Amino acid sequence: MSSFAGRMKEYPNMSLDRFDRENLHARAYFLSHCHKDHMKGLKGPLLKRKLKFSLTVKLYCSFVTKELLLSNPKYAFWEDHIVALELESPTLITLIDEASGEKEELVVTLLPAGHCPGSVMFLVEGAQGTVLYTGDFRLAKGDASRIELLHSGSRVKDIKSVYLDSTFYDPRFYQIPSRETCLHAIRGLVQDWVSRSAYHTVWLNCKAAYGYEYLFTNLGDEFHTQIHVKSLDMFKKMPEILSHVTTDRATQIHACRHPKDEEFVPASRLPCGSSASDGTPLNIISIKPSTMWFGERTQRTKVIVRTGASSYRACFSFHSSYSEIKDFLSYLQPINIYPSVIPIGRTHADVTELMLMEKDIQQAQHLHKCLKIG
Ligand SMILES: [Zn+2]
The missing domain is CATH 3.40.50.12650 (Rossmann fold)
Incomplete structure (x- = not known):
């Protein structure tokens, strides 16, 4: 169950998978998939009112997510504000402050998340670095290496932060059958x-x-x-x-x-x-x-x-296991990892501690690699 509050540290003008509270001030919205815990506030009266008076605010998602969302009449008021994006096709999005006219440009790419129909991860590239919001995901070992747009040339991109589906980020869930x-x-x-x-x-x-x-x-x-x-x-x-x-x-x-x-x-x-x-x-x-x-x-x-x-x-699992998540992180080597979900029976502190351990291991591996190359 996602507890992500909606905003990433690097790009607070966009809101992802949360549509209430401070997210009401967002300049653009992003929906990773149509599960209720990622749609809080999406049909709320305040947001509905905001849309009525806005010319620029859009909701970005995949084509399938758009269809699923609009198949429910409660979300019909979004119709003119949804922009469906193709998978794996980088799109320039300009976030505009409607009061001052100030602009911020981002390149957003939807990547397949393997969680449910239409589910995607959002790769965001802009002045504050490259960040990846996974939404909910189930990727098998080695999948990240096959996603072309996580790479520039043959190298994996420098990823500053990953906002992670950490549902099973806990050694108890070491393996889940494929x-x-x-x-x-x-x-x-x-x-x-x-x-x-x-x-x-x-x-x-x-x-x-x-x-x-x-x-x-x-x-x-x-x-x-x-x-x-x-x-x-x-x-x-x-x-x-x-x-x-x-x-x-x-x-x-x-x-x-x-x-x-x-x-x-x-x-x-x-x-x-x-x-x-x-x-x-x-x-x-x-x-x-x-x-x-x-x-x-x-x-x-x-x-x-x-x-x-x-x-x-x-x-049957919609989410990656602990070993799949570890494989994903050790491949991407992000500087920061922010968990979006607290595994059952754990606290935020438990997850953070595990993340730090993971980073220590990664750094040691990286150092080892550098020493070998040197
Ligand atoms: Zn989900």
């Missing part, structure tokens, strides 16, 4: 179940948030079927997802949700009320995507855990 590993295991479980009969049905017990689409599209492809969801509204303009979901209940894979009961447990009925049309009871298993982590020394154990006669938990 997305591919988790998908492979879920696919196996689904295959085993749905192949038994047409009455064998799988319910994916997903929370009401974007991020599970990766699961839907891959399972849909694999089993040549569509996944039943409550509504298609939000995917209207995303054909690659839309083609994998349906509101038709006659399918063997469901990700629908009970309209009222959050703790719904299926017996022979699904949350959508569906049961077989000829009266034969359905055989349902539920699979709950959950984050599972493993320590540094523990052997990886199963990514699927059976939690009841017909219920399972399957590993």
